[in-house]
Amino acid sequence: MYERIGFVILHYNAIKETIDCVNSIINNIDTDDYFIIVVDNKSPNNTGEDLKKRYAKNKKVKVILNKSNLGFAGGNNIGYQYAVEELLCSFVCILNNDTLIIQNDFLGTIKQEYQRSKFGVMGPMIILKKGEINNLYYSLPDLEFFKKEKKIMEKEYFIARFHLRIPNALFKMIKNVFCKIVRIKRVSRFHNYFTTAGLNNRHEDVILHGCCLIFSPLYIGAYKEAFNAKTFLYKEEELLYLRCRQKSLKTVYNPNLVIRHLEDASTNSVLESNNAKRVRWAKNQIDSLQVVIEEMENERL
Template identity: 35%
Template sequence: MIGFVILHYMAYEETIACVESILRNVKGEKKLVVVDNASPNDSYRILVERFKDDNDVDVVSSGGNVGFARGNNYGYAYINNHYHPDFVVVMNNDMDIQQCDFIDEIYNSFAMYKYFVCGPDIYASKKKYHQNPQTRKVLSKEDYKKQYRKLWIKDKLSFLFPLKYAFKSIFCKETYHSADYSKIPYIDSVVENKMLHGSCYIFSPLYIRKYPEECFYNKTFMYLEAEILHYLTQKRREKTIYYPFLKVNHHEDASTDATYKKQYKKSIFSVKCLLQSSKAFIELMNCV
């Protein structure tokens, strides 16, 4: 049996679409756990009511807005303790799965590669490119220290963000350049031990047996989960793979967009979260 953990915050229409795509398209034995991360709107009640008669879906509450890593850890521990799945798919709520043999391919991938963590082919529907495996540089501890110092300054100057965005809206025409993303190639073969995109992971029996309570490092609120997971798996010599025969679609940032209608508020929030996560990652690298 395969477990799916879907972290929800406010954007219930996206969460419903995600859950229903799995129920409708993915063949095989499965259990879905939707974790509401203390949404301040009425979406938790809406989701409970929507799926109350579906035995394959549990809607649970984290009890507070504990962030991305700990919210997913809550669902990951819940599904392992209650249902004991062979694999756990941890995915964003702004995704869908159209692949009917998704579960069969999970078992096939593990039979061949015996990995700890697998990343599927993730297609970004807005920017029209494939997000796995990650092509960006893996940063060092010194790089993160430099990033932390820059973020600290940005955070102190965040009161200027409204002026910045007001100026841009008046004097600058924002253009969207898809060419940057079109240069990122689609990889059609298995790749081992490269950084994987943080929106969807498949955790194998090897990972679940070793870490039944947590899939992510629990000291971040949001951001750098992928970087930290890659760092830890490589340090522990745990194989990760990109497997292009598993496919998901990613529509991106539904929860954050639902929370912050104004771009400058989203930017302030992002800087604060990146600052905190960078500090947590540096402290981790000092120990591991």
């Protein structure tokens, strides 16, 4: 019972990273009852077709070619649904393609945690490119925070859209110098929500990083999709936490489960100017923040 695990890897352009991710699963997974679903999000460099040919004879790897780019949530939902409905997986692990599994008791650790906590979604310790551990997102901001954040992103969008980054950077530099002169300590607006403390300890009811998420039988029974499909990119973690909270499902950070994350390979593969990337980033942030705001307002009703 609770043996089969499906791995969903969303692919976009960065083929080497996707192949490395697939190989890390094949070389390390501690069960024969697993499947890997690679979902190509309509890569413009046609590497989805290359992956389909590469794994055509591998019965453990299924490559799905999306007809359009569905974004992070939509693309991963395709793989999640295939893992659940077609392959009847008990656990579904959604991995960024720039992550690597580095331990040989991956499923064993998941099953042990599930027996302990009956979690809805579990997340691992994440070792970043330079060897540091990813921060823990331990507390969800309130509704007013996200409303303010949306206004900040709208300003960022305006600055990028109308090529005002240089004068804005000069203004920020002057402001920073002024703060140093009058000894005003500047603090990140996120400082109350992220921590580098306790990363070696297990935590419940925290917001889990989207680069590696393990969905349990309880979550699979509650939701037909992994993520809120209203977003294209960004804020998936916050919306996932809200989903779990609405159904009283636990989120668990367990440092006994460890992965490596090489960070943003697919995003960096998009050939755009820095300003165009900034415009796209800000617009997607605004759209996703609006979804978060709506979900939190609905919770209040």
